[in-house]
Amino acid sequence: MSDRPLIVAGLTLFVGLVSTPIWHGALNREAAMAALHIKLPAREKQCVAPASYMRTSHMQLLEHWRNEAVRDGQRQFVAFNGKTYDKDPTRTCLTECHTDRKEFCERCHNYAGVSDPNCWNCHNDSHVASEGNS
């Protein structure tokens, strides 16, 4: 019975240590976001969907694009604002806007602790990279 305070203290310490990543992230959220330094496109102000949606769901959107273009032959995407885009990650996403995938896709993926997107193993980015933004 007299061990109770010890046990509680030990448990608290354990839970605190195990959850370090969570509360550390929560406390330093602002600083970490600022340090992310995501470069926004210079030419275009509006993405194919609202930025908040893209931030959380770009992977679903890209997967839809992929399946519709490859499987159903639907290669045009009509955006929420009525504009039409090609479902083409190289031309639409990279060439037009996010010309440096290392500074955009990969920086944010690293920040979020997700592995780098493997789109660019096949979809080409060499032409934008060589057009010089480094």
Added chain:
Amino acid sequence: MKITRKDFLRLSGLGLLALAGRKAVRALSGWSFAQTSASAAKPIRWGMAFDLGKCRHKDGCNRCIQACHSTHNVPQFADRAHEIKWIWKEPFQNVFPAAQTDYTRDFYGSLPVLLACNHCDDPPCQDVCPVDATWRRDDGVVTIDFHRCIGCRYCMAACPYGSRSFNWQDPRPAIATVNPDFPTRTKGVVEKCNFCEERLAKGQGPACAESCEEKAIVFGDLEQPDSELRQLLRSRFAVQRKPELGTGPSVYYIV
């Protein structure tokens, strides 16, 4: 109200009958709808013919092969074990071993014949793919979803024509100039001729047919009786590769 056993049975029988009737009506109306919509949208079946006589006019011409390779970022490996093939040439005697005699072999045996995927009507490659990464589209093009291919190479074993190649290593270093508008592939996926489906989507014909100055490659809709391809197949004798297998190749050879 009291229901006797007999009434109960009678009522449930009537209910079941009504249900079955409704199902039958639905099925029938569905069937007639499918019939009309199928006849409304005329089916397409893309096909191709290689005119071997015309192809022989220019010795050593490889324009079609080059056009295809630069359009589709096909890598060139020095090591034949890693070779990636979309459209290529083989000697006649290897392509049509049964279509020669001791006396024709002298002349025909070593003549080059163009090969590519036959875009079979009933493609065995599709049947064996465990992840649905390859399939025959409604327009007859047999295509591959490179995203989905797991590289098991079942399709390579199933294809009786050797039309498919496997990426044993990253193809990018072996591509001289990359065409940014067509994806390269990656290590571990299978690839082959896609009948230029990305060009068909833009209303263009295949790159090989367009590049041939001799007009030895004719592309068209096999379902359309007055297409250039069908007219050619009416006027000249043409064969398919291994038709006895029942795969229904869409590629014809005018010999």
